[in-house]
Amino acid sequence: MGCSVCLWLLISLSRVWGMGRGARETVLGTLGKTTILRIPPELQNLTLRFGAAVWKRDTEDPQSKLVLLKYLDGNYTNYMKERTFFHKSDFSLEILSTSRQDRQLYEYIVSKGPEEKVWQIRLEVYEPVSDPxxxxxxxxxxxxxxxxxxxxxxxxxxxxxxxxxxxxxxxxxxxxxxxxxxxxxxxxxxxxxxxxxxxxxxxxxxxxxxxxxxxxxxxxxxxxxxxxHLVLMVLVPIAAAMILTGVFVAIHLVTPTAGRQQELARDNAVHTIYSQVQRVEKPKGAPAAEHPSCTTIYAAATGLPPATTPAPGRAPRPPCNPPTEPPAPSHSQSPDKEPTTVYASVMLPVA
Incomplete structure (x- = not known):
């Protein structure tokens, strides 16, 4: 509180010093509110006497200035109508909604013949304090x-x-x-x-x-x-982190077991064998073949194969003749010459 009083006194003294020199003062603006830039009575009288003045502002380029308003013989041109308002009664310039970009050095210049009288205003912009x-x-x-x-x-x-x-x-x-x-x-x-x-x-x-x-x-x-409350704010996140860590470890312990079960299921899966052979056509009058014709077999195989030794009293079956190139299908072929399909269950051979 005491520092605010000191700052106010410093600003007041700077205004008095600036008026004595006719050069500069500092104005404090509130962010989002209006700010009025005023000129001393001396410059007001000079403006009424000579009838020519201009408001300018510094820019980011030190070699250039932005013209805000021109006044001449009772008439004026405001180049920033959407941002500023000119008070013709005392030649002050009002910034309608102060922003941080308005924090610049402003000049009010009065032309009196071959000379100019300059008044400078440094605008400082502050955001107001919220409720502590x-x-x-x-x-x-x-x-x-x-x-x-x-x-x-x-x-x-x-x-x-x-x-x-x-x-x-x-x-x-x-x-x-x-x-x-x-x-x-x-x-x-x-x-x-x-x-x-x-x-x-x-x-x-x-x-x-x-x-x-x-x-x-x-x-x-x-x-x-x-x-x-501070203790709770510390302990609650720690407890939650421990619980999440336990769940994460449990998931990773269960995952390998599930993977092994899937591998065993794949090993016990039924394997399907697709095999196609062509029946050998018997010529007319020829004796019967010594072994049965070969057919197409769809076999589902599971588990280990049984012993390959033939049953007692039964002769081993001769192998099928090598398959020959099947003849092209023909509409004139009789139904008894169509290949047949046999579904048989066989056992996988031992590796």
Missing amino acids: RIEVLSWAPANGSCTVTLNCTAERGDNVFYSWGSRDTGTSGLCSGNGSLLHFSYPMQNSSITCACTASNPVSSRVVTFNSSECSYEQGGSAGLRTK
Whole structure:
């Protein structure tokens, strides 16, 4: 709070010094609000006398300036109608919605014959301070006193300055300090302690209070987190991480077992054998073949093959004749010459 007063005095002195030299002053603008750039009465009289003036602004290029407005004999041309408004009564320029890009050096130039009178204004733009809040970082009784550490913060604002004080004259010395942190102790027999935090910058100021009737976490105002809440905020994420880790390990232990079961299922799967042979056509009047004709076989094989030794009393079956190239199908072929299909179950040969 005291620093804000010092800054205001410094700005006031700079304005007086600037008017004495007729050169420059500093204006503080609030982000998102209107800002008026005024000229001293001396330049107003010169404008009425000579009737020619212009408003200019610096740009990113130091070799060029942006012309905002021209005034000549009671008439004016505003080149930034959507951004500025010209007050003809005192020749001031109003910025309708101040932005950070408006933070520039402005000039008001009055032409008086062969000479020019220049007035410069440096515009500084600040975001206002939001409502602050107080957090209890630590709070514990010790030797008949209560020791407290508080933290005051504001979420928004440019160049925020924090100061502490008390509105109770009996405890004014306990809550004095500068900066966001405040560490103090007070006798436990005190019935009430009230501390106020002020968050301020050159264009705004906000106050929040901390109240306590005993050395506990029960407190008023806008005090923040308690110690037990901080403990929960640490322990809960750790417990959740441990649970997730256990689930992840269990999944990885089960996955290999499932994979082995799938491999066993593939080993026990039924294998299908496709084999096609052509029946040998018997010529008319020829004796019967000594062995049966070969046919197309679709065989489903599972498990190990049985012993290949033929049953007692049965002669081994002669092998089929090698298949010959099947004749091309013909519509005139009789039905008894069509190949037949046999479905048989055989066992896989031993590797």
